[in-house]
Each structure stands twice: as structure tokens, then as C-alpha cells.
Amino acid sequence: MAATGTVTLGTSPGATGGDPRSTEKPLLTGSEIVCRALEDEGVDTVFGYPGGAVIPLYDALPRAGFHHVLVRFEQWAALAAEGYARATGKPGVCLVTSGPGATNLVTGLADAMLDSVPIVAITGQVIQPLIGRDAFQEVDITGITLPVTKHNYLVSRIQDLAPTFKEAFHIATTGRPGPVLIDIPKTLFLQKHEYAYPDSVYRRGYQPTSVPNMRQVRLAADAIKKARKPLIMAGHGIMLSGATDLFREFVEKTGIPVAHTLLGLGTFPESHPLGLGLMGMHGHKHVNDALDECDLLLNIGARFDDRATGQVSGFAPNAFVVHVDIDPAEIGKNVRTDVPVVGDALEVLKLLMPEVTEGRHDDWMAWIDSRRDRALDEALEERPAWPEPYTIIKAIAEATSGEAIVTTDVGQHQMWAAQHFGFDHPDRWITSGGLGTMGFGLPSAVGAKIGRPDLEVWSVIGDGGFQMSSNELATAVQENLDINIAVINNGYLGMVRQWQDLFHAKNYSEVKIGAPQFEKLAEAYGITGITVRSDAEIRPAIERARSIRGPVLIDFVIEPEANVWPIVPPGAANSGMLHQQRFEG
Amino acid sequence: MKNRHTLSVLVEDHPGVLNRVVSLLRRRSFNIDSITVGHSEQPGVSRMTIVVIGRDDEVEQAGKQLYKLMEVLKVTDVTPLNCVAHEMALIKVAAKSQTRSEILQIAQIYSARIVDASPTTLLIEATGPETHIDGLLTMLKAFGIRELVRTGPVAMMRGGTTVGVKESARPERELAVAGNGTTPHAN
Numbered sequence: 167m168a169a170t171g172t173v174t175l176g177t178s179p180g181a182t183g184g185d186p187r188s189t190e191k192p193l194l195t196g197s198e199i200v201c202r203a204l205e206d207e208g209v210d211t212v213f214g215y216p217g218g219a220v221i222p223l224y225d226a227l228p229r230a231g232f233h234h235v236l237v238r239f240e241q242w243a244a245l246a247a248e249g250y251a252r253a254t255g256k257p258g259v260c261l262v263t264s265g266p267g268a269t270n271l272v273t274g275l276a277d278a279m280l281d282s283v284p285i286v287a288i289t290g291q292v293i294q295p296l297i298g299r300d301a302f303q304e305v306d307i308t309g310i311t312l313p314v315t316k317h318n319y320l321v322s323r324i325q326d327l328a329p330t331f332k333e334a335f336h337i338a339t340t341g342r343p344g345p346v347l348i349d350i351p352k353t354l355f356l357q358k359h360e361y362a363y364p365d366s367v368y369r370r371g372y373q374p375t376s377v378p379n380m381r382q383v384r385l386a387a388d389a390i391k392k393a394r395k396p397l398i399m400a401g402h403g404i405m406l407s408g409a410t411d412l413f414r415e416f417v418e419k420t421g422i423p424v425a426h427t428l429l430g431l432g433t434f435p436e437s438h439p440l441g442l443g444l445m446g447m448h449g450h451k452h453v454n455d456a457l458d459e460c461d462l463l464l465n466i467g468a469r470f471d472d473r474a475t476g477q478v479s480g481f482a483p484n485a486f487v488v489h490v491d492i493d494p495a496e497i498g499k500n501v502r503t504d505v506p507v508v509g510d511a512l513e514v515l516k517l518l519m520p521e522v523t524e525g526r527h528d529d530w531m532a533w534i535d536s537r538r539d540r541a542l543d544e545a546l547e548e549r550p551a552w553p554e555p556y557t558i559i560k561a562i563a564e565a566t567s568g569e570a571i572v573t574t575d576v577g578q579h580q581m582w583a584a585q586h587f588g589f590d591h592p593d594r595w596i597t598s599g600g601l602g603t604m605g606f607g608l609p610s611a612v613g614a615k616i617g618r619p620d621l622e623v624w625s626v627i628g629d630g631g632f633q634m635s636s637n638e639l640a641t642a643v644q645e646n647l648d649i650n651i652a653v654i655n656n657g658y659l660g661m662v663r664q665w666q667d668l669f670h671a672k673n674y675s676e677v678k679i680g681a682p683q684f685e686k687l688a689e690a691y692g693i694t695g696i697t698v699r700s701d702a703e704i705r706p707a708i709e710r711a712r713s714i715r716g717p718v719l720i721d722f723v724i725e726p727e728a729n730v731w732p733i734v735p736p737g738a739a740n741s742g743m744l745h746q747q748r749f750e751g
Numbered sequence: 752m753k754n755r756h757t758l759s760v761l762v763e764d765h766p767g768v769l770n771r772v773v774s775l776l777r778r779r780s781f782n783i784d785s786i787t788v789g790h791s792e793q794p795g796v797s798r799m800t801i802v803v804i805g806r807d808d809e810v811e812q813a814g815k816q817l818y819k820l821m822e823v824l825k826v827t828d829v830t831p832l833n834c835v836a837h838e839m840a841l842i843k844v845a846a847k848s849q850t851r852s853e854i855l856q857i858a859q860i861y862s863a864r865i866v867d868a869s870p871t872t873l874l875i876e877a878t879g880p881e882t883h884i885d886g887l888l889t890m891l892k893a894f895g896i897r898e899l900v901r902t903g904p905v906a907m908m909r910g911g912t913t914v915g916v917k918e919s920a921r922p923e924r925e926l927a928v929a930g931n932g933t934t935p936h937a938n
Contacts, residue, residue: 312771313778317821337821370916371763372821495815498808 191360196324196350197226199361200288203331205231206363209259211250211616213243217263218303219290222355235616235645238637240267242609244274244345246641247285249613252596253571253621255408257284257338258613264290265303268349269310273603275345276314280600281429282406284343286334291320291351307349316344321351324359336367341374342493343406374492378509380517385505386464386488387521393462393486395530396422399445399474402429402599403467403492409512410434410592413466416515421525423534425453427468428584429599435590437568442534443588446474447734448581452537454732454740457482459533466490467511470500471600480739490514539732541746553698553722555579555654559586562624562652565708570594570622573611575631576602577661579654581730583626594621605634608651612638615647622712623648629655629681639691642717650711651719653684656726664729668744669736684721693717755784756810756830757906759914760799761791763822771820772799781805781813785838785903796824796916800836800905824916829906836906839878841866842888845895846873854894861887872897880904 194202200223204212213235216224227234237243240262247258262271268289278285292301308318317337319330327350334346390396404413410433417424417440424434425445434441445453457463463485468474470489475481478501488505489497497506507514542556559582562570568588573596574580580597589595596614598606611625632653642649654660663677688695694714698707698721711718731746762768769788776783784802791798803810814826829836842863846854851873858865858875861883867874877887881904888896908914 308767309770312774316819369821371824493819495812495819497815499812 193358194361196354196357197223199327201226201230202361203328207335212259212261213237213246214261215240217267219264219352238640240270241274242638244271245606245609246613248278248283249596249610250617251283251285253614254617257286259286261288264292265305268307275311277598277601277603278345279314282343284338285345286338287347289349291349293353294351311347315347318347320349324354324357328363332364333367375508376510377513378507382507383517386507389462389486389488390522395460396462397456397460398422398424399465399468400424400430400433401427401468403511404433405592407511409515412515419524420522421527427474431595432589432592436588437590444584448730451539452534455537456534458741460485462486464488469496476734476740477738552725553704555582555724556586558704558722559583561704561708563587566622570624571614573607573625575604575607575627577628578730579626579628604631608635608638611649612641615649625651627653629653630659630679643691646716648715649717653721655721656724688719695719697721699723753804753806756803756828757836758801759827759829759906761825761916762797764795764797765822768822779816787903787905827914832908834906834908836904837878838902838904840884840901842875843872843898844891850894857890
């Protein structure tokens with residue numbers, strides 16, 4: 167592949183030939199052009215790791231107008247860029263070398279692709295005469311990342327460099343956001359060209375529909391008027407479009423309760439009477455019951471992921487389905503849709519607001535409330551001796567007044583956090599949803615803290631995932647980031663163990679996982695480590711961590727076989743969810 | 752019910768675009784029966800004719816997925832439309848002196864041309880709908896088909912209607928793949 171996507175941008179030297187000043191423009195190296203382009207995009211942070219093919223680019227970095235964060239593994243560069251993007255709403259940028267540097271990015275790109283996170287990844291490539299010769303540290307990264315990027319480029323001409331950046335940022339951040347990769351041969355970093363950054367981008371094959379068809383909006387409004395048991399399924403798209411304020415107005419006007427997808431947590435306050443919380447595989451009982459019972463399901467900005475829907479044939483069986491999504495390919499992909507509305511959530515809500523009337527659904531809300539499972543709250547009042555995961559999550563939420571950014575890995579700790587933190591603000595919940603990437607929590611916390619230094623950042627991680635990315639502690643230390651790390655340590659790969667417990671007759675195969683003493687590990691990195699072994703120690707440890715500037719690690723040693731309840735068994739409908747039979751232990 | 756669908760796909764003529772299209776269809780589990788690529792009437796725009804097998808809703812989904820590629824300008828499922836879908840075949844058939852005239856007659860019936868000959872073979876060039884080529888092959892099978900290459904169909908609508916993209920700088924979005932009032936080109 168050669169450079170794609172620069173055809174319509176037209177900033178070849180000839181294009182500016184009519185301007186007499188153009189001949190006076192200073193020549194910049196490719197490296198300087200990359201830096202200038204990033205500066206012109208307003209980039210303040212780049213997460214990266216140097217290597218052979220990008221040495222000339224790193225030569226220019228000390229003079230660049232942005233901060234470079236040296237991660238400890240290239241994958242963390244992509245995940246940190248995601249954390250940054252999720253916390254700030256701005257695109258995250260990562261930069262690595264060719265070959266293994268580039269392949270190490272792949273998981274991060276796939277993660278960003280599935281969760282629609284705007285990141286721009288820059289990879290160095292071997293010098294052009296060696297491309298295709300299996301040169302040292304050569305891989306076809308544009309070929310490899312084809313399925314896990316929204317778009318990618320191998321730049322082949324110096325004059326295409328700046329326009330490619332312009333287009334890459336445009337594609338990453340518009341429509342349904344996603345990762346875009348730019349592969350740059352080392353030769354280009356060394357060549358010189360004048361710098362001109364395009365003002366706008368036009369690709370005739372890329373014109374996202376942001377304003378919806380009004381006819382579809384009216385059909386949606388009609389459905390809302392007729393519904394007696396309406397339910398909103400709130401997805402990540404609401405946050406991506408910056409629609410949370412308007413969404414709240416819409417919910418309060420229509421009185422429709424909100425079920426949150428995993429990535430939709432934060433779109434509407436869970437503390438609000440209409441905010442129901444998590445739906446799906448580990449969703450709350452009353453939320454999944456409401457999904458079963460509702461006569462209208464209004465999905466805004468969610469893609470009907472299988473972990474949210476359970477078995478599709480049993481999903482919202484009585485509901486008339488309205489699906490608002492900016493990506494038309496999501497309409498009807500997984501769940502039959504009665505009224506599709508293709509458009510940006512903000513634009514759809516703007517048009518929908520005047521079409522809907524004030525509404526209250528007291529009987530419906532009372533029904534939903536009657537379906538709440540109070541067993542857990544009652545059980546927690548017994549205050550077990552060990553640090554109970556629900557208590558840990560709730561204690562962090564209370565200590566931080568629910569204002570903190572929470573990042574997680576994937577697994578039990580992630581579900582406990584999703585169920586019980588109680589997210590009231592957008593862009594505070596940063597988790598790997600679609601890909602379910604272990605190791606996500608710490609690097610994404612690094613990115614989030616750098617992006618939002620004003621907010622308290624807690625990384626809630628399992629002992630398995632933490633052992634994947636614990637080397638990123640070094641980055642947190644080097645950057646002196648005030649991050650609190652809560653390791654929920656059960657000595658198991660907990661979610662797999664739970665499945666083996668429930669669905670494989672307790673055949674615990676390869677889930678017992680040893681670990682170093684995390685407190686000592688923290689000390690080795692020069693940071694404070696705290697070990698918590700009892701319920702009584704939870705809150706003091708959290709307060710101590712909050713009082714210390716810089717990274718702090720708390721090792722919460724929990725009951726080894728605690729499970730996440732409720733759970734929809736794999737392949738079952740949401741109505742077939744299993745509930746906690748008793749309080750464990 | 753699974754059917755054969757013929758998609759006419761207009762793409763920007765960039766290196767790697769065929770790879771993107773084929774890779775996308777493969778990873779979304781769509782089965783490509785045949786694919787042809789060539790220049791279109793517009794400079795810089797290629798036309799792909801892709802035959803896929805699937806249910807109507809699966810093919811509609813394939814079209815929507817194709818629209819997510821930056822290079823894809825328009826996808827039209829021409830199957831239900833009144834169109835000409837022709838392919839070309841080159842057939843090297845065994846021909847002895849005793850059978851040569853019979854083969855020539857068969858070729859004539861199918862409006863096929865003899866484009867090369869050797870003492871033991873005839874090379875036949877045939878064009879037409881797939882069923883037409885299938886028929887010719889059935890007739891020639893008894894003589895011994897030594898080598899066969901088929902292009903897969905290329906398609907065009909009959910009459911004055913065209914399947915294309917406007918040249919204008921910012922074309923109106925076109926609803927090429929029918930479906931629930933959704934519009935393509937969003938990502």
C-alpha cells in the first residue's frame with residue numbers, strides 16, 4: 167500500500183505556487199513536520215517509546231511543543247492514549263518504532279476500535295528502499311492493523327506528511343470515533359519540505375451523517391408518546407457526542423428511566439431516581455427485569471453488544487426498538503430495529519426534544535423499584551471480617567464523593583466497580599469494554615491523570631491484570647502522577663475462576679495465580695504500598711492514599727472465591743440471570 | 752434464504768483498496784463468490800463487481816460495512832435491478848480433427864469465438880451471463896476441458912439509468928443500499 171487519502175487535500179508544492187511567499191517558506195525535516203502537525207492539532211501529550219526507525223523523529227522531540235511520556239511497553243502507549251482521550255474528549259496520540267514497537271500497539275488499537283476511542287498512532291517504518299525486503303524490524307503494520315483501525319496510512323511522499331496528519335485527526339475524531347494509524351518510513355523523517363497544514367479535509371468517501379432524518383426522529387417521538395413502559399439504553403455515543411447535558415434534560419422531560427451499558431455509565435447520574443445503573447451480563451436485577459418488561463427500548467449510542475443483550479432472541483422481547491446510532495452499520499446488526507435513527511446523539515436529541523412531551527411513569531418506576539435485589543445491601547450490613555469488594559468500591563466512591571476518574575482492567579473487579587461506584591459524571595469511568603483488555607487499568611490511569619490532572623484518579627485493578635502492566639508504575643513514578651491504585655487481590659484470575667466455579671464444576675484450571683508482595687513492589691518503585699486485610703482497614707487506607715501525593719498502591723486482599731452477582735450465564739437471555747444465593751463465606 | 756447478490760461498488764483508485772475491501776468482507780464472514788476490478792468512466796474511480804452469497808439482510812449489512820471504508824464511494828446491490836451481468840471465459844478444449852468441426856458448431860451456437868488453435872486444442876472465448884457460460888461448458892465437457900478461466904460477472908443497468916457517483920465536489924449522499932431509512936457513508 168502506498169499513501170492513501172491525500173488525493174483531495176492538495177498541498178503539493180505546485181498547489182501553492184501562485185503565492186510568492188511560498189518560495190520563502192523554510193524547509194522542515196519530516197520529523198519537524200510531524201511535530202508541527204501535532205502542535206497544530208493542539209496535541210499537548212504524546213505517549214511513546216523510541217526505537218531505530220523513529221530516532222530521527224525523537225531527535226526533534228526536545229524542541230517540540232508537547233510533552234512526551236515514556237511508557238514501559240508500547241501497548242501501554244496506546245492504552246494511555248485511550249485513557250487520555252476518554253478523560254479529556256480529545257484525541258490521544260501514541261508514537262512507537264517499526265516492527266515489534268508497531269505490533270505491540272495492535273491490542274491497544276483493537277481496544278480503541280471496539281470502544282470507539284479517538285487515537286492517532288504514529289509508527290516508524292524501515293527506510294523506503296528496504297520496504298518489502300523483510301528488513302530488520304520491518305512489519306507490514308498497515309496490513310496488520312487493517313481490521314483494528316478506522317483507517318490507516320503508509321506515507322510514501324514527504325509532501326503528503328502534513329495533509330495525512332490533518333486527515334488522520336479528522337477521521338479519528340469525527341463520525342464514530344476510532345483509532346487511525348500513520349506509518350512513516352524513516353527516510354521521510356530525514357527529507358525536507360516546506361510546511362503547510364491544510365485548513366480542512368474533504369474525502370468524498372467519508373461523510374458521516376450527524377444530522378438525522380427528521381422523519382425518523384418523528385417516528386421515534388411517536389413511539390415515545392405511545393409507550394407506557396419505556397426504557398432508555400444509554401451508550402458511550404452520548405458521551406462521545408458531548409450530549410450528556412441535553413440527554414439529562416431529555417430524560418427529565420420524558421421521565422423515561424435509563425439503563426446504562428458498561429461504557430454508558432456516566433451518561434446520566436446513577437444517583438438520579440431515573441438512573442438505573444448497569445444492564446447486561448452483570449447488570450442489576452431490576453435493570454434487566456425492566457429490559458424484559460419494557461414496551462419501548464430507546465437505544466441511544468450503544469451498539470447492542472452481546473454482553474449487554476445476552477441471547478438476542480430473548481432480549482427486550484416486548485419492546486418496540488428505536489436505535490439511535492451514528493454508524494448505520496450498527497442498525498440491525500445484532501438486534502432487530504423498528505425505528506432506526508442514524509445520526510450524532512447530540513443532533514438527534516436536539517431535534518427530538520421539541521417533539522416529545524413532558525412525561526411521568528410512576529407505575530412503571532414503582533414496578534422497576536419493586537424488582538430491586540436488596541439481598542446484597544442486607545448482607546453487607548453484617549460487615550464481614552475480610553475486605554468485601556463491594557465495600558471497597560463504595561468506600562472509594564464515598565471518599566471521593568463519586569468525583570474521581572476510575573480506570574479498570576477487565577474481570578471481577580471491573581464488574582464490581584461498574585455495579586457499585588455509582589457514576590454521576592461523564593468521562594470518569596474508563597474501562598476496556600469491547601475488547602476486555604487485561605493490563606488496561608494502569609496505563610489508562612496514566613493517560614487519564616495526565617489529561618485531567620485536576621481530577622482524582624483511582625485505578626481499580628485485579629491482581630492478574632496488575633501483573634501484566636505493573637511495569638507502568640515506573641512511568642507513573644517518572645511523571646510523578648498522583649494516581650491511587652487499588653489492587654483487588656484474590657490470588658485468582660477471578661472471573662475465569664468464577665466461570666469455572668459456576669459452569670465447569672469448580673474445575674479450577676490454571677487460575678490460581680501467585681504474585682509478588684505488592685506492598686514491597688510499590689516500595690521497590692519508591693512509592694507507598696499499603697496492604698489491607700480486614701474490613702476495618704479499608705477506609706483508613708483509602709484516606710491515607712488520598713493524602714499522599716504521587717502514586718500509592720493499596721493491596722486489598724479479599725476473599726479468594728468471592729463471585730460477581732448477578733450473572734447472566736453465557737448464551738442465556740438476560741431473564742435467565744443467576745442471583746446470589748447467599749452471602750459467601 | 753441465501754441468494755447470490757451482485758454488488759456494484761465504486762471505489763477510489765488507491766493502492767491497497769482491493770485489499771481493504773476483500774479483507775473487510777472476509778473478517779465479517781461474507782462469502783465472496785467472485786470479484787472483478789477495473790477502471791470506471793471516471794478517472795480515479797474504479798468499479799468493483801462483487802458477487803456474494805447471503806440473505807438479503809446479510810448483504811445489506813455487507814454494504815453498510817463497505818461504506819465504512821474511506822475509499823468506498825458507492826455500493827449498489829444490482830441484483831433486483833434490471834441489469835446486464837456478463838462474464839467472460841477462456842476455455843481451452845481438447846480438439847482432434849474428428850471433433851473440431853462439432854466444437855466449432857457449438858461455439859457458434861453460443862456466439863463464442865475461437866481465438867487460438869493448436870493441433871490438439873481450440874481456445875474459445877465466450878461472453879455472456881453466467882448461465883450462458885455454464886451452458887457452453889456443459890456442451891464442451893465431453894470433449895475434454897484442458898484449462899478454464901472465468902472472470903466473474905461485471906454488471907450494468909439497462910436503459911438510461913446509471914450507477915455512479917456525481918463528480919461534484921460534495922455529492923449528495925445517495926441511498927444505495929435500501930434499508931429502514933438509514934443512510935450510508937457514516938462511520
